[in-house]
Amino acid sequence: MDLSQISERISRNLTAELDFDDDKKEIIAYGIESLVLTVLGFLAIMGMAFLFKALVPTVIAAVFGGFLRRVSGGAHFDTPLKCLAFGAVVYSILGVIAKEIVNYGFQSSGFLLAFLLFSLALVAILAPVDCEAKPIHSQNFRRKLKIISIGFVILTIGVVLVSHNFLVNTSAVLGIVFQTMTLLPVFNKKRGITT
Structure with a gap:
């Protein structure tokens, strides 16, 4: 049994007495799975960051990127374990890059804001991006995820x-x-742009 099935089972058990509709059950299952993956992913990221000696910038990059990922979706590997391992390595590398940028004095708020405005445009157009393993069926939930992402x-x-x-x-x-970048269609095999 995979994490998605466990989350759905827990959600069914929690909502059985409450007579929730399918949309609310989906939201609860999504939240349970997100919480478990967040904890495991964060522990993996902290371990890698410690090895790279870039704990603080890695944690900051992971918190910001990880929160956006929870609400915007994006490219997925075929198993959560591969996703966690890849994320741990990438965020650790981002932490090292951030540390080196600051160490070398490349400090430009203008560049940072330009990157964020570019990201804002992509998020507004593409988010949320779901996957075949965890499709988002509720249009209302999809709209909420887009608003939170933006x-x-x-x-x-x-x-x-x-x-x-x-x-x-x-x-x-x-x-x-x-x-x-994980929202781009080139990294997502199924659907194109969602609204």
Whole structure:
């Protein structure tokens, strides 16, 4: 039994007494699966970041990219384990890149904001991107995920405008940009652009 089936079973058990409709059951199952994957993924990312000696920027990139991923979806491997391993490596590399950018003094809020505006446009057009293993059936849920995705990128723009910590800003932007790239149709075999 895979994680998706376990999440659906837990959701059915939790909602049996509450007489929820299918949309609410889907949202609860999605939340359970997201929570478990988030915890496992975060532990893997922290382990890799420690090895790369870039714990702080990696965690920041992972928090920003990971939250956007939970609501925007994106490219998937065929198993959650492959996804977790790939994410741990990529976010650790992003942490190292952010650290090196700051160490070498390449500090430009203009570039960071340009990357975020590009990400905002892609998120507004493409999010949420589901996959065959976890399709989003509810149009209402799809619309909510799009709004939260857009809102989170706008919030990140606000963080970059207000924060004077270039390591935090760079790490956050790299996390958002990486996650946004996973929305591109070239990385998603099935559907095209969703509204």
